[in-house]
Amino acid sequence: MKKFGSIVKYIVLIFASIISLFPFLWMILSTTNKAVDINAGKFMLGDQLMVNIQNMLTNDVGFLNSLKNSAIIALITTIFALILSSAAGYGFEIFKSKRKEFIFNILLLSMMVPFSALMIPLYTMFSKLNGTPFKFLGLDSLASVIIPSICTAFLIFFFRQNIKAFPKDLVEAARIDGLNEWQIFFRIYMPAAKNTYAAAAIITFMNSWNNYLWPLVALQSPTKRTVPLALSVMGASYTPDYGMMMTSIVVATIPTAIIFFVLQKQFVQGMLGAVK
Template sequence: MVKKNYVGSILKYIFLTVISFISIFPFIWMILGMTNTPVDITQGKIKIGSNFIINFQNLFSQANGYDFTRALVNSAIVAVITTALALLFSSMAGYAFEIYRTKKKDYVFNILLLSMMVPFAAQMIPLYRMFSKLNGTFLGIDHFAVIILPAISTAFLIFFFRQNAKAFPKDLVEAARLDGLGEFAIFFKIYMPTAKNTYAAAAIITFMSSWNNYLWPLVALQSPDKRTVPLILSAMGASYTPDYGMIMTGLVIATLPTAVVFFVLQKQFVQGMLGSVK
């Protein structure tokens, strides 16, 4: 019996090791690719090369026609502002749906959930027509606000915060009201500090989604100086003679911010996804 369990454990670890390697292999290949020449990459060579410095210089050189530094700044601006506003407004909406429950609000919430079934591709034309009517203002097409506004209050985030608000002790709300605290003070001073894990999980999801957003920025951002990292990398790959070494370097650099955010907040992410409120 002991021998059977021992063999089972070995097989389990072998299986997990193989699956882990398959999962991280694309990232390993990107790291190796950023050190190789385009010819070595197209030939599928998996080795550490000596072309990293050249690839890095080419990526940040203005001579290649792609302003990667500006794209990084643009993506950072959009992702950080989107994440901050989404956490604020979506958490307020989710908190309100749970704490101030009525039948009418439940109907509204159900309609909100139904909107999750509508693919974003079906929303692009109405969004484009709406924002194009605001051209000439900071809300018009080719402004960062066009990318940020549709993402600051999504059905998923509101649903996520409402589900986590179910674990929030309602007695704290009543006690705070008896002490004379207003509703906004209760939200900012009591609810938000106790829902740190929920906010961390939502921050990771929102930041990753905003940083990697491609389709809507491709349609809404038309000026070369407004392009984000996914748009720049896509343009590099679509060129007549793509420099794969430079592209691999850009991909690794573009992956680092989301990886850092996830690894820093991974403990809170797991607890937040489980709905814990402390």
């Protein structure tokens, strides 16, 4: 009976794996076929890979430029989000204050507000910057996409929960040794919480790389398009070139896939709250 249960378990897992991997396999095979073959449901290797790559590179959508824009936005957002959110989470957990739990609860409540409800205030705020000396932060700038994402309630909550496992005795010992709070944060806490930072980096980078709604509103110039916007433009034509689109999607997937596979061990440990 136990053997039968194991067989059923493996059959279910294999079936679930096939369902999960099929879209990726179909996407990769589609990069080698023409649009007409993809529409016909062809599920085998073709001979159009180089043609699709050439179309991707020479298309007037500007896919390579969109890759550069997405890389700049995702990298800057990730770096600032890790520093600011971890500092906020560290402060909420380490320092004593009568009002901190009240403020933290309000911060958590902000997670319940859908982003679509924030778009109009954000649009108004950034549009007003366009007529000031700070227009480089206004609409149609990469900064207008980066700033709303560099510190989020989720990341602050995530870091605070992981800091609960951080030995508070190390903080007290460092204070006795004469280190100030910033030195304790950068020299002691950050190296000890590398798994937490890895998990947060993956989450932040993927969210920023795949962000579509706010860049669609904030970025109007074709030269400022991000990868999701470029892919949307490719699919908006009267006769979309699905071979080129699938090739572009595969290329756009590579950065996030590399980051995840390189940091997957730290990601799992960070999500479990491991602090070394």
